[in-house]
Amino acid sequence: MTNENKLDDLKNKASDLSENLKFKAKEVQLQGEKTVDDLKHKAAEIKLESEKALHNLHKETEAKYTEAKVSFNQKMDDVKTESSETENKVHDKLEHLKTEVSHKFEEAKLKATEFKQEASVKFDELKAQAGTKLDELKKTATDKLNKFKKDDQG
Numbered sequence: 001m002t003n004e005n006k007l008d009d010l011k012n013k014a015s016d017l018s019e020n021l022k023f024k025a026k027e028v029q030l031q032g033e034k035t036v037d038d039l040k041h042k043a044a045e046i047k048l049e050s051e052k053a054l055h056n057l058h059k060e061t062e063a064k065y066t067e068a069k070v071s072f073n074q075k076m077d078d079v080k081t082e083s084s085e086t087e088n089k090v091h092d093k094l095e096h097l098k099t100e101v102s103h104k105f106e107e108a109k110l111k112a113t114e115f116k117q118e119a120s121v122k123f124d125e126l127k128a129q130a131g132t133k134l135d136e137l138k139k140t141a142t143d144k145l146n147k148f149k150k151d152d153q154g
Helices: 003-153
Strands: none
Touching: none
C-alpha cells in the first residue's frame, strides 16, 4: 500500500470516525435531552404530589379547625346554659328567701303588735291597780290624819 492509499484509508477511517462521533454526539445529546425531560417530568410529578399533599394537609387542618371550633362553641353553649341555669337557681333561691324573710317579718310585726297590745292591757291593769292602791293609801292616810286630829283635839 502506498502512502496515498494509506492516506485515503486514514481519511476514510477519520471520516467514518467523524460520522460515528457525530452520531454518538447526537445520541448523547438525545439521551441528555431525554434525561432533562425525565427530570422535568419527575419534577412535575413531585410538584403535583406536593400540591396534593399540601391540599390534603389544608383540608385536614380546615376539618380539625372546624371540629375544634364546633367543639369550642358547644362547650361555650354548655357553659352559658349551665351559667344561666345556675343564675336561675340562685334567683329562685333568692326569691324564696325574700318570701320567707317577708313572712317572718310579717310574723314578727304581728307578734310585736300582740305584745304591744298585751303590754298596753297590762299597763292599764297596773295603772288601775296602782290607782286603786293609791286611793286606798290616800284613804288610809286621810283616816290616820283624821284620827290624829281627833286624838289631838280630844
